[in-house]
Amino acid sequence: MSDRPPPGIAAPGRWPEAVTFAEVWDRAVERDPGALFLRYAAPDGTVGEWSYGSFDRQIDGVAARLDAAGVRPGRAVHMALANGPAFVAVWLASVRLGAVMVPSDPFGRAPELAGHISRTEPAVGLCAADRAEEYRRGCAEAAELEPALDMDLIAVDEHAPDLVSLTGEVGRSGPVAVRADAGVRDTASIMFTSGTTGRPKGVEITQANYAFCGKIMAERAGFGPGHRLLVVLPLFHGNAQYYSFAAAIWSGAAIVLQPAFSASRFCAQAAAGEATAASLFAAPMRMILARGGDGPALGLDHCWYAQNVNDAQYAQLSELFGCLPRQLWGMTETLPAALTNPRVDPVPSSMGQQTPGCLVDIQDAAGGPVPDGEVGELVVGGERGITLFSGYLDDPETTEASFRDGWLLTGDRARRDGAGHYYFDGRHSEVLKVSGENVSVVAVEAVLAAHPAVLEAAVVGRPDPIRDEVPVGFVVARDPVRPPSSAELLAWCGERLGKAAMPRDLTLLDELPRTSVGKIRKFLLAGRAAAGA
Numbered sequence: 001m002s003d004r005p006p007p008g009i010a011a012p013g014r015w016p017e018a019v020t021f022a023e024v025w026d027r028a029v030e031r032d033p034g035a036l037f038l039r040y041a042a043p044d045g046t047v048g049e050w051s052y053g054s055f056d057r058q059i060d061g062v063a064a065r066l067d068a069a070g071v072r073p074g075r076a077v078h079m080a081l082a083n084g085p086a087f088v089a090v091w092l093a094s095v096r097l098g099a100v101m102v103p104s105d106p107f108g109r110a111p112e113l114a115g116h117i118s119r120t121e122p123a124v125g126l127c128a129a130d131r132a133e134e135y136r137r138g139c140a141e142a143a144e145l146e147p148a149l150d151m152d153l154i155a156v157d158e159h160a161p162d163l164v165s166l167t168g169e170v171g172r173s174g175p176v177a178v179r180a181d182a183g184v185r186d187t188a189s190i191m192f193t194s195g196t197t198g199r200p201k202g203v204e205i206t207q208a209n210y211a212f213c214g215k216i217m218a219e220r221a222g223f224g225p226g227h228r229l230l231v232v233l234p235l236f237h238g239n240a241q242y243y244s245f246a247a248a249i250w251s252g253a254a255i256v257l258q259p260a261f262s263a264s265r266f267c268a269q270a271a272a273g274e275a276t277a278a279s280l281f282a283a284p285m286r287m288i289l290a291r292g293g294d295g296p297a298l299g300l301d302h303c304w305y306a307q308n309v310n311d312a313q314y315a316q317l318s319e320l321f322g323c324l325p326r327q328l329w330g331m332t333e334t335l336p337a338a339l340t341n342p343r344v345d346p347v348p349s350s351m352g353q354q355t356p357g358c359l360v361d362i363q364d365a366a367g368g369p370v371p372d373g374e375v376g377e378l379v380v381g382g383e384r385g386i387t388l389f390s391g392y393l394d395d396p397e398t399t400e401a402s403f404r405d406g407w408l409l410t411g412d413r414a415r416r417d418g419a420g421h422y423y424f425d426g427r428h429s430e431v432l433k434v435s436g437e438n439v440s441v442v443a444v445e446a447v448l449a450a451h452p453a454v455l456e457a458a459v460v461g462r463p464d465p466i467r468d469e470v471p472v473g474f475v476v477a478r479d480p481v482r483p484p485s486s487a488e489l490l491a492w493c494g495e496r497l498g499k500a501a502m503p504r505d506l507t508l509l510d511e512l513p514r515t516s517v518g519k520i521r522k523f524l525l526a527g528r529a530a531a532g533a
């Protein structure tokens with residue numbers, strides 16, 4: 001079931017002809033300048049709408065302002081902006097200028113901002129006016145780390161539809177369009193990983209990467225000019241950029257953008273924006289259900305989601321959304337989701353099948369093929385800088401160590417069935433050695449999460465002097481007023497798990513610690529488990 005190429009898989013002509021993301025945007029504008037591009041509902045209820053043509057003129061104004069601030073091809077533009085027209089305009093203006101967008105968590109603290117700024121040395125940094133003090137602290141700390149740093153700072157109203165606070169006098173005087181002839185392999189952004197396991201890595205994404213991602217994801221979802229893609233996930237993360245914005249621009253679809261995810265308002269927001277498609281993680285979907293799925297039933301044509309939901313949750317979501325949600329799997333480094341479920345007969349428990357246009361396989365530790373049904377490492381093939389990320393920022397050793405014979409080593413364990421469906425079996429770090437026996441924390445989590453009184457669960461390893469390590473569980477109750485007891489959950493696990501996989505401790509939490517897009521910060525749970533040993 002795997003399309004295994006020989007070593008050196010980046011053979012000439014194997015992949016589609018590369019184009020820049022700047023070209024993709026220009027084509028969308030030329031195709032139908034009057035078509036809706038962006039609908040944005042601000043926190044105060046104000047709604048702004050832009051066609052492809054009108055937003056293109058906004059991009060000209062922002063590009064002129066960035067050029068006046070010293071942004072040149074190859075220079076970084078740092079952003080700590082929440083979802084809003086300002087983020088989108090700065091991103092696309094950076095693409096037009098051949099600059100490098102560096103987005104950070106808009107609510108990140110000074111040390112995190114300082115790390116991103118000092119490592120990329122941007123010509124200009126942009127932040128929200130009401131968070132400028134924290135941003136300036138980050139800039140000051142960055143200057144201590146990188147004394148040569150010389151960065152202009154622009155504080156803006158990230159939710160304003162007119163973008164005057166962003167373009168300034170340049171925008172008011174009628175900007176002259178500023179462009180650069182970017183190359184397909186030129187770096188377009190540096191995306192810092194979300195840090196679920198440790199120090200973030202700077203993933204370098206090229207102009208061609210964004211274009212390829214948009215093409216693959218638009219075609220797999222079936223997007224066209226009539227679609228409206230609801231975006232509630234943060235724009236500084238790859239999901240919203242890759243699966244929604246890049247796909248929309250490639251296909252000429254519209255974006256219905258929200259400032260942030262709200263479980264209680266999700267359905268109403270989708271209905272108000274006449275959304276036809278969405279992209280979510282499992283955690284936000286469970287939050288929507290936990291709040292009763294308030295709002296009108298939706299008539300979505302399509303919904304991507306990452307990570308598993310159980311069968312009952314899937315049935316509820318299908319009824320609420322009006323479509324069969326399709327699970328996918330991808331990484332910041334892979335650009336498109338290399339695994340996606342098909343539109344017809346998706347398998348909720350599966351990460352998906354090989355996405356047309358992508359290349360995946362399951363290999364053993366030596367790089368050999370793994371038979372269907374057996375667990376191995378999920379690997380992704382492609383051409384660096386075109387169909388895969390180009391490398392890690394200032395870290396060639398880690399970059400090279402991430403590849404073997406041209407395959408990207410993802411660190412994810414999976415198995416494949418005879419029909420080509422892939423099933424997640426955890427990260428390498430999520431396979432515990434309990435008295436010499438392999439225990440997948442994903443399997444233990446699935447058992448805990450299947451208990452009717454459990455909303456979600458996370459399992460980590462805790463060092464053990466006798467067994468090397470043991471599984472420890474953290475559980476969020478479906479009903480906080482009537483949570484399950486540890487004894488009840490352990491009895492449930494005892495009927496379904498072997499001795500090695502039995503959790504040694506269970507802790508009830510109000511919520512699991514997460515990144516801004518809902519990924520569980522397991523290293524925090526592991527630290528808590530180790531402290532309680």
